[in-house]
Amino acid sequence: MSLEVRHQIAMDENNSSVKQLDIAMLPWLAFGHLIPFLELGKLMAAKGHKISFISTPRNVDRLPQIPQTLTPYINFIKINLPKVENLPENAESTKDVPFDDVKYLKIACDGLQKPVSDFLKTTSPDWIISDFCTYWLGQIAVKHGVRIGYFSVFPAVTLGFMGSPEVLMYGDDEQQKMLEDFIKRPRWVSFESDVRPSLFQLTRMTSLTYNVKDDNEKHVGDMYRLGATIQGSDVVLVRSSLGFEPDWLNLLNQLYKKPVIPVGLLPAITTTNNDNDTNWREAREWLDKREKGSVVYIGFGTETKPSQYELTQLALGLELSDLPFYWVLIDQRGSSDDEVIKLPHGFEDRTRERGVVCTSWAPQFKILSHEAVGGLLIHSGLSSVVEGLQLGKPLVLFPMLIDQGLIASYLVEKKIACMIYREEVDGSFEPESVADSLSLVMVKQEGKMYREKAKEMMSLFSDREIQDKCLDELIHFLIN
Structure with a gap:
């Protein structure tokens, strides 16, 4: 933040007539997006700004409760998702549908153009902050005289690797001609970096397309959506901080040719609400019986489901490690998901004395805050990364999709975390790789660097002053 901006912010704070x-x-209709949006909204509401949070009825009802002090400032706007062929009944988020059916959720999301337009026409907010999926929102916002910002829940490293809006929308004929080209360092990245996805992550992402529309299903690809969203925005907001990824944030300024503002890492806040919740009470009672720092927490977010092969290998590796564990496992994505994954036969019986497998919702941050938890095995989703590092817990990474692979490779490059080895082309791996990575990070002397690095990262990932400065700069920009 420049001295001029800080000075102006200080003047604003002393001026009671600040707008x-x-x-x-x-x-976007995914809880990995809904929650960070809500967290950012809560921070702005705490500064006295009015927030209209728009989503579908079922998603709004499933969001965490907000503090009573913020209820006068946050208004939840429920709009119905249109019915779309092949989209299951009551499916309103990515956790409600199998991975391959998420495209129908995006088609349904495109049907929200009229209700969103009607909302902007009748309420005329100063800004609307959007996500990657609503590529059509820019034209609607301009029509109603509303400024638009794109908020990326992905860090700058993910956006920077993917390139400019033009490259996102139409591809890069200069470099990216074959699938293997997509794992090379892009030509627009001028600094040294080993960040890249793996080939198996690329092939897994069936929606990675630069075509505006799929001939068969009128499906607009994710990359086109993202590029058009950035192109149509007045400002790009990124869940990041200069202390975390300065090179990649500077690159975004060059690629986008518009203001790019890091809004902070949005560290979780410990609350005492629902301390008597059954899920938390049972988890706490189990954790209380374990030695300090002995338990590995395993979780892949609210929507990322491993394949049956991945689940089997992970479970066998975890069993081989002989470590106590608390595993929050998503085995099905919605009632229409007919590929329910199952743990290896006898796994739970053999590990019952030292582990828990939870297939329902679990209070992740509260569990991670318990002193018995000594490390995490996660998919590299940014929310889980932030929660782990703000608590000083070392990370073992198992990325499955492109964005997760980019984040994971950046954390490995910075020696912040360890990644489980997998074959480049097909993503295969052995249980021994899982056991070795967990033992290294959690127990072995050779892995002490990961435990020390996690403690070191606490100051960056949990610093409320850094978060407040990012928020002040954001609000100053939005006002002026």
Whole structure:
């Protein structure tokens, strides 16, 4: 943040007539997006700004409760998702549908153009903050005289690797001609970096397409959506901080040719609400009986489901490690998901004395905060990374999709985390790789560097002053 901006912010804070912003927020229909949007909205509401949080009825009802002090400032706007062929009944988020059916959720999301347009016409907020999926929102916002910002829940390293809006929308004929080209360092990245996805992550992402529409299903590809969203925005907001990834944030300024503002890492806040919740009470009672720092927490977010092969190998590796564990396992994505994954026969019986497998919702941050938890095995989703590192817990990474692979390779490059070895082309791996990585990071002397690095990262990932400065700069920009 420049001295001029800090000075102006200080003047604003001393001026009681500072403008109260009216901000609408329209996140993508995935809880890995809904929650960070809500967290950012809560921070802005705490500064006295009005937030209209727009989503579908079922998603709004499933969001965490907000503090009573913020209820006058946050208004939840429920809009119905249109019915779309092949989209299951009551499916309103990515956790409700199998991975390959998420494209129908995006088609349904495109049907929200009229209700969103009607909302902007009748309420005229100062800004609407959107997500990657609503590529059509820019034209609607301009029509109603509303400024638009794109909020990326992905860090700058993910966006920077993917390139400019033009490359996202139409591809890069200069470099990216074959699948293997997509794992090379892009030509627009001028600094040294080993960040890249793996080939198996690329092939797994069936929606990675630069075509505007798929001939068969009128499906707009994710990359086109993202590029058009950035192109149509007045500002790009990134869940990041200069202390975390300065080179990649600077690159975004060059690629986008518009303001790019890091909004902070949005560290989780410990609450005492629902301390008597059954899920938490049972988890706490189990954790209380374990030695300090002995338990590995395993979780792949609210929507990432391993394949049956991945689940089997992970379970066998975990069993081989002989470590106590608390595993929150998503074995099915919605009732229409007919590929329910199952743990190896006898796994739970053989590990019952030292482990828990939870297939329902679990209070992740509260569990991670317990002193018995000594490390995490996660998919590299940014929310889980932030929660782990703000608590000083070392990370073992098992990325499955492209964005997770980019984040994971950046953390490995910075020697912040360890990644389980997998074959480049097909993603195969052995249980021994899982056991070795867990033992290294959790127990062995050779892995002490990961435990020390996690403690070192606490100051960056949990610093409320850094978060407040990022928020002040954001609000200053939105007002001025």
